[in-house]
Amino acid sequence: MNIEQSGKNLILHGVKDFYISHTFDCGQCFRWDRLDSCSYIGVAMGKALKIRQIDDKLIFFDTNFNDYYDVWEKYLDLSRDYGKIKRVLSTNDSILAKSVRFGGGIHILRQDAWECMISFIVSSSNNIPRIKKIIASLAENFGGKIEYMGNVYHSFPAPQALAKLSLDELSVIRAGFRDKYILAAAKAVASGRLDIYGLDSLPLDKAKAKLLEIPGIGNKVADCILLYGLAKYECFPVDVWMKRIMEYYYFQSERKISDVVSFSREKFGSLSGFAQQYLFFYGRENKIGTSG
DNA sequence: CTGCAGGCCGGCG
DNA sequence: CGCCGGCCTGCA
Secondary structure: OEEEEEOOEEEEEOOOOOOHHHHHOOOOOOOEEEEEOOEEEEEEOOEEEEEEEEOOEEEEOOOOHHHHHHHHHHHOOOOOOHHHHHHHHHOOOHHHHHHHHHOOOOOOOOOOHHHHHHHHHHOOOOOHHHHHHHHHHHHHHHOOEEEEOOEEEEOOOOHHHHHOOOHHHHHHHOOHHHHHHHHHHHHHHHOOOOOHHHHHHOOHHHHHHHHHOOOOOOHHHHHHHHHHHHOOOOOOOOOHHHHHHHHHHHHOOOOOHHHHHHHHHHHHHHHHHHHHHHHHHHHHHOOOOOOO
16 A cells, blocks of 8 residues: 555555445444545544545545544554455355455444544434434534535534533434433533543443443443444444344344344454444345344 | 334333 | 333434
8 A cells, every 4th residue: 555645635555455435334434425436525533534436546635644644544444454354254154254245345433432422322213314414413513613625514522512511502403312411421521520532441341331321322332432432343233233134144033132242242252343344234235124 | 194213211020 | 130111303
């Protein structure tokens, strides 16, 4: 992989095991919008970015080396050897082998843990279009302005910016019953009671217990925060979709969510989170479980 | 118009 | 413990 500046754009050549369409459409993030078949625009880590992929070439529009190395390389997880992960997961597992072939460009984004926490609180009993709308509204109303390529975008608001709001002020984002959870989470982080960015240095069980103290965060939401925001790759978040997908491919009958989680973590070990992403993308794109 | 969406919480047996 | 109804809102 080599990188060059071309005018205002940055171009990465020789990209392997990464496709933006796989990565942005496998359910882990909510702030990227598809512009056309090979381009997306989004906001992450306080920066806006338009990105285009043509085969093994990635174009970062209006970006410099500093932003690439400080922000995007880590966020997009571009320095990890996904080829190795895919080989290990594909061994002796024909379902995963197919999933990996199908969604071979998936990366697990290293998202901001705080944004991740609020995003997955919002995801509870909700659908993706509305989740995206609520998070966009949160940023537009309470986040900072970002000027980029002649347009204005908005960063995800800081904990302090949300913690000082009343329920009434927050109601503009139309989050419904989740509004009180958002405020509680913001207050916990803003006050220092929850050191969200320090959780990655704790053992998994300790970190998870801390998250579960926040109202609105249960087992599934906690696993999402740990996996997508805190790089705890042994997590295997199971929502209703993953439950159906695992039942369809591995059990051929119904299982409790807790049993699906323990089975998967036992089977996939430290690569559980990666396995979950490949299976989720494969199952959903093949419409597994869309009607029972 | 009823039903329901990428869960969580609280009450009950 | 496990099970189940209710929850905001928007959209089919």
